[in-house]
Every structure is written in C-alpha cells, then in structure tokens.
Amino acid sequence: MKSLKSLIWVLILFFCLQALSCAKGGTYSLSLRYQPTKELTSLQQKIGSTVGIAPIQDERTDRLYIGRYTPLRGVLTYFKSSPFPLEKALADSLSNVLSDRGVKIEPVSSWDGKPESLKNLGPDSVLMIEINQLWAEGRGRAFGTDLKVTVHFVMHLGVKKEAKVFTRNVEVEKEVTVSRLTPGRMEQTVNGILSDVFDNFFSNPY
Numbered sequence: 001m002k003s004l005k006s007l008i009w010v011l012i013l014f015f016c017l018q019a020l021s022c023a024k025g026g027t028y029s030l031s032l033r034y035q036p037t038k039e040l041t042s043l044q045q046k047i048g049s050t051v052g053i054a055p056i057q058d059e060r061t062d063r064l065y066i067g068r069y070t071p072l073r074g075v076l077t078y079f080k081s082s083p084f085p086l087e088k089a090l091a092d093s094l095s096n097v098l099s100d101r102g103v104k105i106e107p108v109s110s111w112d113g114k115p116e117s118l119k120n121l122g123p124d125s126v127l128m129i130e131i132n133q134l135w136a137e138g139r140g141r142a143f144g145t146d147l148k149v150t151v152h153f154v155m156h157l158g159v160k161k162e163a164k165v166f167t168r169n170v171e172v173e174k175e176v177t178v179s180r181l182t183p184g185r186m187e188q189t190v191n192g193i194l195s196d197v198f199d200n201f202f203s204n205p206y
Contacts, residue, residue: 025074025075025076025077026075026077027065027077027078027079027080028077028078028079028080028183029079029080029081029082029084030066030067030080030081030082030183030186030187030190031082031187032066032086032089032090032093032187032190032191032194033089033093033096033191033194034090034093034094034097034191034194034195034198035191035195036097036195036198036199036202037195038199038203040101040199040202040203043098043101043103043202044101044102044103046159046205047103047124047125047157047202047205048103048123048124048125048159048160048161049103049104049124050103050104050105050106050122050123050125051098051103051104051105051106051123051124051125051126051127052105052106052107052108052111052121052122052123052125052126052127053091053094053105053108053126053127053128054108054110054111054126054127054128055087055108055109055110055128056090056091056128056129056130056131057087057128057129057131058085058087058131059130059131059132060086060131060133060134060135063085063086064080065078065079065080066080066081066086066134066135066136066190067079067135067136067137067138067149067186067190068136068137068138069138069140069145069181069186070137070138070139070140071140072140072141072142079136079183079186086131086134087131090129090131093194094127094198097198106122106123108123108126111126111158113128113156113158113165114165115163115164115165118158118160118163118165119160119163121158121160123160124159124160124161125157125158125159125160126157126158127155127156127157127158128155128156128158129153129154129155129156130153130154130156131152131153132152132153132154133150133151133171134150134151134152134190135149135150136148136149136150136186136189137149137150138181140181143179144178144179145177145178145179145180145181146175146176147175147176147177147178147181147185147186147189148173148174149172149173149174149175149189149193150172150173151170151171151172151173151194151197152169152170152172153169153170153197154167154168154169154170155168155170155201157205157206159205159206162206164206166205166206168201170200170201172193172196172197174189174193176189
C-alpha cells in the first residue's frame with residue numbers, strides 16, 4: 001500500500017514538473033560552437049597555413065530560429081543561435097578553432113566558388129558553406145521528450161595548390177529521447193552534431 005502511495009506521489013510530482021516546464025515558453029539562445037574531438041594533425045598540410053572563410057550562405061526558409069520545443073500542454077519554446085545570426089555563430093566558431101591550430105584566418109569578402117579565381121585571392125585555401133538546414137525539433141510526450149536534429153550543409157573548399165574546388169554535401173539526422181528537454185540539453189546535442197560534421201570534414205577535407 002505504501003509503495004502504491006509513493007508511486008502516486010511520484011507521478012503527481014512528475015506531471016507538476018512537466019506542467020511547469022511547459023508553461024515557460026518564450027525564446028532561448030543556444031551558444032553554438034564547434035568543439036573538436038580529434039587532433040586534426042594534418043590540417044595545415046591539407047589546407048595550408050592561411051584560410052579564408054567566405055561569407056556563409058544561409059539558404060533556410062526560416063532564418064530567425066534554429067529549433068522549437070512543442071510540449072504536450074502549454075506554449076511553444078523557440079531557440080535562436082548565439083551569436084546571432086547563425087552565419088556569424090558558425091564563422092566565429094570555425095575561425096577560433098582554426099586559429100587555435102595555427103591556421104591564420106584571412107578575410108574574404110566574396111568568392112565565386114570557381115577554381116580559376118583562387119589565384120586572385122590571398123589565402124592558401126578558401127572555405128564557403130551553404131546552410132540548407134539546421135533545425136532541432138523537440139516534441140513532448142507523456143514520459144520524456146523526443147528530440148530530432150537535422151543538419152544539411154554544402155561545403156566548398158578551394159585549395160590553391162591543387163587548383164581545385166572540393167565540394168562535400170553533408171546531411172546528418174539524429175534522434176534521441178530525453179527525460180526532460182532543457183536549453184542546455186538541446187545546445188549540447190546540436191553542438192555534438194556540429195563537432196562530428198566539422199571533425200569529419202577537417203580530418204579529410206578532400
């Protein structure tokens with residue numbers, strides 16, 4: 001009998017917490033950053049000692065948000081990137097990681113993506129990224145939350161010594177179930193995917 005009462009109180013507490021968490025709503029900022037998990041030892045050998053990051057192209061329909069949480073009850077919660085907009089968050093993060101590994105970042109205001117134009121640019125390589133999708137969708141259910149993150153980037157790397165442009169189409173989708181979705185957990189999940197994407201790219205850029 002005591003165990004039954006204890007179970008009832010646990011369930012009541014759980015649903016109260018769910019109701020409270022669902023009632024907040026609003027908009028949260030997620031600190032997006034690429035945190036390498038690999039050494040990237042041959043990075044300079046592949047891309048050179050200077051890299052230009054061309055303006056990142058955000059092709060998403062909704063450029064304001066990068067995610068949403070829909071609870072069973074209550075109001076929606078939306079998520080934005082920090083820094084904002086998303087292009088700046090990715091550019092800043094990539095610049096910091098490359099700089100920490102001895103690669104000098106040189107500004108490139110524009111690049112047409114063609115190999116013949118590389119000789120007119122200063123850096124050894126130029127990276128241009130198209131963001132076709134970056135979205136985290138959380139949906140509440142009776143016990144827990146289903147979180148699905150979808151990333152679709154097209155990355156163009158122009159390497160001057162090779163006189164070539166290497167293009168990689170990256171599509172990643174990850175689904176997890178968590179007991180309670182918090183901004184911190186969503187941030188961790190999205191950043192984990194970004195780290196996987198860029199670790200794989202810089203480990204073998206072409």
